[in-house]
Amino acid sequence: xxxxxxxSPPGTRTGRPRSAEADRAILDATRAALVELGWSKLTMxxxxxxxxxxxxxxxxxxxxxxxxxxxAVADLFDEHLELPDRGSLQADIEGVVLRFAAxxxxxxxxxxxxxxxxxxxxxxxxxERIRSAIVERQKDLVLLGRERAQAxxxxxxxxxxxxxxxxxxxxxxxxAGAVVHRTLVSAEPVDGEWARGFTALLIGGxxxxxxxx
Amino acid sequence: xxxxxxxSPPGTRTGRPRSAEADRAILDATRAALVELGWSKLTMxxxxxxxxxxxxxxxxxxxxxxxxxxxAVADLFDEHLELPDRGSLQADIEGVVLRFAAxxxxxxxxxxxxxxxxxxxxxxxxxERIRSAIVERQKDLVLLGRERAQAxxxxxxxxxxxxxxxxxxxxxxxxAGAVVHRTLVSAEPVDGEWARGFTALLIGGxxxxxxxx
DNA sequence: CGTCTTTCGCTACGCGTCGTAGCGTAACTG
DNA sequence: CAGTTACGCTACGACGCGTAGCGAAAGACG
Numbered sequence: 001x002x003x004x005x006x007x008s009p010p011g012t013r014t015g016r017p018r019s020a021e022a023d024r025a026i027l028d029a030t031r032a033a034l035v036e037l038g039w040s041k042l043t044m045x046x047x048x049x050x051x052x053x054x055x056x057x058x059x060x061x062x063x064x065x066x067x068x069x070x071x072a073v074a075d076l077f078d079e080h081l082e083l084p085d086r087g088s089l090q091a092d093i094e095g096v097v098l099r100f101a102a103x104x105x106x107x108x109x110x111x112x113x114x115x116x117x118x119x120x121x122x123x124x125x126x127x128e129r130i131r132s133a134i135v136e137r138q139k140d141l142v143l144l145g146r147e148r149a150q151a152x153x154x155x156x157x158x159x160x161x162x163x164x165x166x167x168x169x170x171x172x173x174x175x176a177g178a179v180v181h182r183t184l185v186s187a188e189p190v191d192g193e194w195a196r197g198f199t200a201l202l203i204g205g206x207x208x209x210x211x212x213x
Numbered sequence: 214x215x216x217x218x219x220x221s222p223p224g225t226r227t228g229r230p231r232s233a234e235a236d237r238a239i240l241d242a243t244r245a246a247l248v249e250l251g252w253s254k255l256t257m258x259x260x261x262x263x264x265x266x267x268x269x270x271x272x273x274x275x276x277x278x279x280x281x282x283x284x285a286v287a288d289l290f291d292e293h294l295e296l297p298d299r300g301s302l303q304a305d306i307e308g309v310v311l312r313f314a315a316x317x318x319x320x321x322x323x324x325x326x327x328x329x330x331x332x333x334x335x336x337x338x339x340x341e342r343i344r345s346a347i348v349e350r351q352k353d354l355v356l357l358g359r360e361r362a363q364a365x366x367x368x369x370x371x372x373x374x375x376x377x378x379x380x381x382x383x384x385x386x387x388x389a390g391a392v393v394h395r396t397l398v399s400a401e402p403v404d405g406e407w408a409r410g411f412t413a414l415l416i417g418g419x420x421x422x423x424x425x426x
Numbered sequence: 427c428g429t430c431t432t433t434c435g436c437t438a439c440g441c442g443t444c445g446t447a448g449c450g451t452a453a454c455t456g
Numbered sequence: 457c458a459g460t461t462a463c464g465c466t467a468c469g470a471c472g473c474g475t476a477g478c479g480a481a482a483g484a485c486g
Binding site: 227228229231235266267268269 | 430432434436
């Protein structure tokens with residue numbers, strides 16, 4: 001019924017294998033449809049037609065629009081997973097901010113990310129999927145930058161693991177939240193100037209000197 | 214055809230007036246439906262049935278789901294528009310953070326806010342409506358707290374208006390963005406402890422002492 | 427009071443999307 | 457070769473959308 005036989009190498013199934021090309025075509029078509037139509041007007045039938053596959057094929061692989069779009073945009077977040085060491089905390093934060101902003105600036109992600117996050121408030125599985133496929137990867141960049149700063153002595157190390165984790169969560173919420181809010185709610189560009197001002201605020205705080213070059 | 218006569222007091226039209234009670238019933242029904250069904254499963258027909266009005270009445274007043282939901286949640290944001298002076302910048306920021314968090318914690322706003330923001334990426338009029346009805350009011354609270362802190366001498370005044378506006382925008386994006394991200398993406402509660410840690414970070418910056426009481 | 431104007435509830439409709447069922451065919455395994 | 461799974465295709469019922477048309481109700485105005 002399900003596996004060919006218990007004990008055979010997992011991933012090796014009998015029968016016709018799924019077309020990897022179809023997968024790629026569907027995800028590409030989904031991103032194209034997001035650009036042209038946006039989240040709300042994207043339909044499964046349209047994606048199927050663009051990808052050159054039958055609508056039933058989509059439903060065999062994804063439960064619906066939510067899951068499909070999450071996978072489609074998650075692909076974009078796979079591309080930039082390295083953070084070059086720019087030598088200072090200030091430069092590293094600016095780098096991760098600008099990189100995250102570049103991803104959010106794409107029309108596919110703009111319209112899709114907030115929509116799936118909105119859906120995730122009522123779908124725990126979807127939230128977990130978003131978390132592992134998108135959020136956690138961005139968070140790793142932030143953690144990496146923090147680690148480097150601590151190695152340089154720019155930031156204090158926290159010994160207690162729980163407190164360190166809380167601080168890391170806080171920093172990530174601040175960075176990601178600010179970039180998302182600036183881009184999607186305020187609808188203003190995250191450019192180099194904004195990144196510099198934000199980084200200065202994050203490092204020095206409100207009490208620090210006003211951020212003017 | 215359109216106005217009774219050019220020159221008559223605007224807002225005074227002949228004919229049967231619109232029922233204010235129906236307006237209230239519809240918005241109440243919309244919020245109730247958001248709680249029970251969430252954004253994606255909310256339908257105009259269902260809202261009309263809950264409100265005890267005909268579906269056509271909804272369409273006479275709102276263009277569609279987006280506009281209706283924006284007005285429904287905007288009502289919630291009208292309730293808390295004062296910020297008691299707690300005497301210090303730290304306490305004022307914690308106050309505004311907790312207040313904003315309390316609004317976001319409602320199930321109606323959780324599911325609706327991100328959805329309409331997502332739609333607004335493709336609808337300029339909708340974005341403007343969100344901005345004036347929701348975002349700008351929260352921003353005023355932040356500006357008020359900043360003004361008080363400057364009066365107390367806790368924060369420096371910026372003389373150049375353009376720079377001051379940029380800084381204000383930045384601070385607001387950081388505060389609102391962090392709270393939204395914590396609540397909706399990380400899906401963790403914004404409680405007093407988090408508010409204290411966030412405020413300490415915002416005021417003192419990463420370079421400041423680790424925020425441990 | 428009667429007339430005019432606008433809103434209201436109601437019914438009915440065409441349209442598009444959803445998600446699934448059923449079938450014959452294609453691809454791969456042993 | 458037989459067995460198994462994926463695929464394309466068609467068709468279908470269900471449902472929400474947004475609108476049209478109607479008679480009745482509720483105020484404004486003379």
